[in-house]
Amino acid sequence: MKLAIFSDLHLGFKEGNEREQECFENARSAFEIACREQTDAILIAGDIFDVPLPSPETMLKAFEIFSIPQKQSKPELKISVVGEKTEKKVNFNGLPVIAIHGTHDYRSIGQTNVLELFDASGYLVYLKMKKAVIEKNGETVCVHGFSGVPEKKSLDVLRLWNPKPVNGAVNILMMHQSIMEFLPFSDEMIATISLSNLPQGFDLIVNGHLHWSNIQKLEGSTFLLTGSTVTTQMKKLEAEKPKGVFVFDHEKKSLDFFELPMQRKLFYFKEKFSSATSGEVLERARTLASQAVSDSSGLPPMVRLKLVGNLADGFSSLDIDFKELKKEFEGRAILSISKEFFSASFKKKISELRGLHASKQSIASIGLELLEKNLEKTSFDKSFDVREMFELLSENKIDEAISLVQKPKKD
Numbered sequence: 115m116k117l118a119i120f121s122d123l124h125l126g127f128k129e130g131n132e133r134e135q136e137c138f139e140n141a142r143s144a145f146e147i148a149c150r151e152q153t154d155a156i157l158i159a160g161d162i163f164d165v166p167l168p169s170p171e172t173m174l175k176a177f178e179i180f181s182i183p184q185k186q187s188k189p190e191l192k193i194s195v196v197g198e199k200t201e202k203k204v205n206f207n208g209l210p211v212i213a214i215h216g217t218h219d220y221r222s223i224g225q226t227n228v229l230e231l232f233d234a235s236g237y238l239v240y241l242k243m244k245k246a247v248i249e250k251n252g253e254t255v256c257v258h259g260f261s262g263v264p265e266k267k268s269l270d271v272l273r274l275w276n277p278k279p280v281n282g283a284v285n286i287l288m289m290h291q292s293i294m295e296f297l298p299f300s301d302e303m304i305a306t307i308s309l310s311n312l313p314q315g316f317d318l319i320v321n322g323h324l325h326w327s328n329i330q331k332l333e334g335s336t337f338l339l340t341g342s343t344v345t346t347q348m349k350k351l352e353a354e355k356p357k358g359v360f361v362f363d364h365e366k367k368s369l370d371f372f373e374l375p376m377q378r379k380l381f382y383f384k385e386k387f388s389s390a391t392s393g394e395v396l397e398r399a400r401t402l403a404s405q406a407v408s409d410s411s412g413l414p415p416m417v418r419l420k421l422v423g424n425l426a427d428g429f430s431s432l433d434i435d436f437k438e439l440k441k442e443f444e445g446r447a448i449l450s451i452s453k454e455f456f457s458a459s460f461k462k463k464i465s466e467l468r469g470l471h472a473s474k475q476s477i478a479s480i481g482l483e484l485l486e487k488n489l490e491k492t493s494f495d496k497s498f499d500v501r502e503m504f505e506l507l508s509e510n511k512i513d514e515a516i517s518l519v520q521k522p523k524k525d
C-alpha cells in the first residue's frame with residue numbers, strides 16, 4: 115500500500131491578498147501528485163483550512179480541489195473507522211482522503227467543524243481520537259488520528275487516549291501538535307509533548323502543525339514532520355525546505371518526497387550593519403532583493419530581510435523608509451523587511467555595561483551598589499547597615515533581614 119501524506123493546506127490563507135490563490139494552487143498540486151504516484155489513500159495531518167469558519171468562496175474552491183481524488187478509480191480496499199466502542203464501514207469514492215483537524219480548523223466541543231461537513235459529504239474520512247483500518251489484499255494499515263488539542267493539555271490528552279498499535283498491521287499515528295524538541299524555548303502554553311513522550315510501537319508518526327518538513331528516526335519508528343503546502347510565515351526554516359508530498363510505502367516502510375511544482379520561493383536574509391548610513395542600508399536591501407528576483411523563476415519570490423546592527427552618528431532608524439523600495443519591486447517580489455538598529459541611548463547603556471565589565475566588579479559588589487542606589491530612593495535610606503542587609507538577603511535570611519530593618523543602626 116502506498117499512502118500520500120501532506121498537511122497544513124491553510125485553504126483561505128491571505129484571502130483578498132495578492133497571494134490568495136497560492137494555498138489553492140499548492141493544495142491542487144499536492145492532490146495531483148497523490149493521484150499521479152498511484153497511492154491508495156491520502157493522509158492530511160490537520161489545518162486543511164486557515165480559519166474555523168471559511169468563507170463560501172474558500173469552501174467552493176475547497177470542494178473543487180477535494181473532487182480531484184474523487185475522480186480517480188477506486189482502489190481495491192476497505193476502510194472502517196474504529197472508536198473506543200464504535201466501528202463503522204466507510205463508503206468512499208475514488209482515492210480516499212483521511213484527515214484530522216488542526217489548530218486553525220478546530221472549533222470548540224459541541225460546535226460542528228468544517229471537517230465534519232466534508233466527512234458527511236463523502237469528501238474525507240475525519241478522525242478524532244479514532245483509527246481508520248485500511249485493508250488491501252490481506253494487508254492492513256491502521257491510521258490512528260489524534261486531532262489537534264490545546265498545547266497545554268496535549269500530553270495529558272494523549273496519555274488519556276493512549277493509542278495502541280494494532281497487531282499484524284502497519285501502524286501510523288497522525289497528530290497536529292507542537293513538539294518540544296523543535297521549538298527554540300520551553301513553554302507549556304506552546305508545547306508539552308516531547309519526542310520521548312510519543313507512544314511506542316508505531317511504524318510512522320506523522321505530525322502537522324510545524325510548517326517546515328523534517329524526518330527523524332526514533333527507536334523502532336520514524337517521526338515525520340510533513341511541513342505545510344503553503345508558506346505562511348517568512349521563517350528561516352521554511353526558506354530552507356521546499357514544500358511537497360511524502361509517499362509512504364507500507365512494505366518498505368520508506369518515505370519518498372515529491373516537491374510541489376511552481377511553488378513560490380522564499381529567500382531569508384539576515385544582514386548586520388555597523389555605523390551604516392540610511393542610504394547604505396537601503397542600497398544593501400535593494401541588492402539582496404534583486405539577487406532573490408534573479409535567482410527565482412515562476413511566481414515572484416517572497417524576500418524576508420532582517421536588518422540589524424547600528425547606524426552611523428546622526429542617523430536614526432526612523433530615517434530608513436522602505437516604502438519606495440517595496441513599490442520598486444511590486445509585481446517582481448513580495449518584500450517583508452524588519453529593522454532593529456540600536457539607538458544612541460541603547461548604545462550608551464551597553465557602553466555602561468561594558469564599563470562595569472571592564473572595571474571587573476564582582477557580581478556581589480554590583481548587587482550591593484544597586485541595593486544602595488535603590489535604598490536612596492526610599493525612607494529606609496541609611497536607617498540600617500546596607501552591607502549587612504545585602505549579606506543577609508544574599509544568604510536568603512529573610513527573617514533576620516526584617517529584624518535588621520526594625521532595629522536602629524548600631525554606630
Ligand SMILES: [Mn+2]
Nearest residue numbers: 122161216323
Ligand atoms: Mn498550520
